[in-house]
Amino acid sequence: MKRQSSLVSESVLIEKLIQRDQQAFQWLYDQYSPALYGVVLRIVRDDEQAADLLQDIFVKIWKNLDGYDASKGRLFTWMLNVARNTAIDSLRARKTQPASAIRTDDENVHIVDRQHNTEQPNPEHIGIKDIVEKLRPERKQLIDLVYFGGYTHEEAAEKLNLPLGTVKTRVRAALQELKQLFN
Numbered sequence: 001m002k003r004q005s006s007l008v009s010e011s012v013l014i015e016k017l018i019q020r021d022q023q024a025f026q027w028l029y030d031q032y033s034p035a036l037y038g039v040v041l042r043i044v045r046d047d048e049q050a051a052d053l054l055q056d057i058f059v060k061i062w063k064n065l066d067g068y069d070a071s072k073g074r075l076f077t078w079m080l081n082v083a084r085n086t087a088i089d090s091l092r093a094r095k096t097q098p099a100s101a102i103r104t105d106d107e108n109v110h111i112v113d114r115q116h117n118t119e120q121p122n123p124e125h126i127g128i129k130d131i132v133e134k135l136r137p138e139r140k141q142l143i144d145l146v147y148f149g150g151y152t153h154e155e156a157a158e159k160l161n162l163p164l165g166t167v168k169t170r171v172r173a174a175l176q177e178l179k180q181l182f183n
Helices: 011-019 023-045 047-061 075-095 108-117 128-133 137-150 153-160 164-182
Strands: none
Touching: 011 023, 011 075, 023 047, 023 075, 023 128, 023 137, 047 075, 128 137, 128 164, 137 153, 137 164, 153 164
16 A cells, blocks of 8 residues: 555545554555644644654554544544544643643653654645645634644633634634635
């Protein structure tokens, strides 16, 4: 599935994944891990934690493929939601830990990266940031808060001093607009 996979339809890929085809999963990881890593990194703001969460996310994707419903959206959208929710859950779990348990020394992350000679994937390889920039300012602001900042709709409404219904309506409109822009 290396180079040929770009010719394989999403439905065929999903079939192979549900059949637990290792090669299809490897292709999925190779194609989508940089984008998912970028989203997770924007939420957790820690390279090491984002890398750990990415592994957890792909395990969840592998284990829960039966939960994907093609009638509700594309596979990438479903995977993006798994990634986003996992990252937000991680942040919420960290909030319940004592402050001393949370590592804030950014230099340690860079030392680890240099020791293992890892490269940070470029989350913008599919142009998400450029596409989000095309949204109306009030929609872009909400997408930044809710999808990249990890805010709930309620938290975004409070931060922006907007009614909850307005926030939900604008987020939905922004997602519909992004869907059109992606197509």
